Amino acid sequence: MIETARDIDTGTVARAEDLHRVYGRGGAAVRALNGVSVALAPGTFTAVMGPSGSGKTTLLHCLAGMDRPTGGSVRWGTTEISRLPERRLAELRRSRVGFVFQAFNLMPAMTVAQNVELPGRLAGARPDRGRVLDALARVGLAGRERHRPGQLSGGQQQRVAIARALVSRPQVLFADEPTGALDRATGHEILALLRTGVDQEGQTCVMVTHDPVAAGYADRVLLLADGVLVDELDRPSAAQVGERLSRLGG
């Protein structure tokens, strides 16, 4: 099969079809995802919302190739990833997707530049200083490359994490509650940064959030409940998201 970054037939960079994820077995089994289908068009910003335990993180992890669905498929371009051998999947993941976590997950003993270089180094690649500096400049941290994470504010640490996710120029940037550990104003700076990446560089971005105001930065909002996609809102206001969410009990 020819591997292309974008599925020529459907124009999507990533697509999940009839995704199921069951954790555990028998009476203790939890159906985290129960038949979810999602397509990600290039250069779009998608927010995933829903009550606690509705399957948001599981969906993100399956789409990002960090978890294996128990049923259904995930395609990146034309490549079906859910049944690839682990090594091949890890290779593809490094080049195709970036991931940002709520808790930044930076290495405290390393400098900012070393943190951004780390995924490449772990993959055995030679660090590309130019790319690292470029990624840091894109997130507004030019000149900070020798600092340690502990010398930076929370918002700046999340910017480092975003630079680390973007340095490989991924097809899709996944973010799991990227503003969850930040105050409101700093959170908005991070959201504006993600939005700029979508608008100016055509980055595709998917973000889990509990915050209707954060979801207002997205082009569309997917609403999950009990592992099922129950609604999709296009360019909604924060008020519309909040109202729909409260009806779901989120």
Ligand SMILES: Nc1ncnc2c1ncn2[C@@H]1O[C@H](COP(=O)(O)OP(=O)(O)OP(=O)(O)O)[C@@H](O)[C@H]1O
């Ligand atoms: N590794 C796991 N083992 C067992 N159950 C799991 C595991 N991961 C998630 N679950 C269960 O799957 C369901 C969905 O979890 P998930 O974390 O995707 O929900 P969420 O919508 O992201 O929740 P939250 O908003 O609280 O972070 C939950 O019932 C959760 O307890």
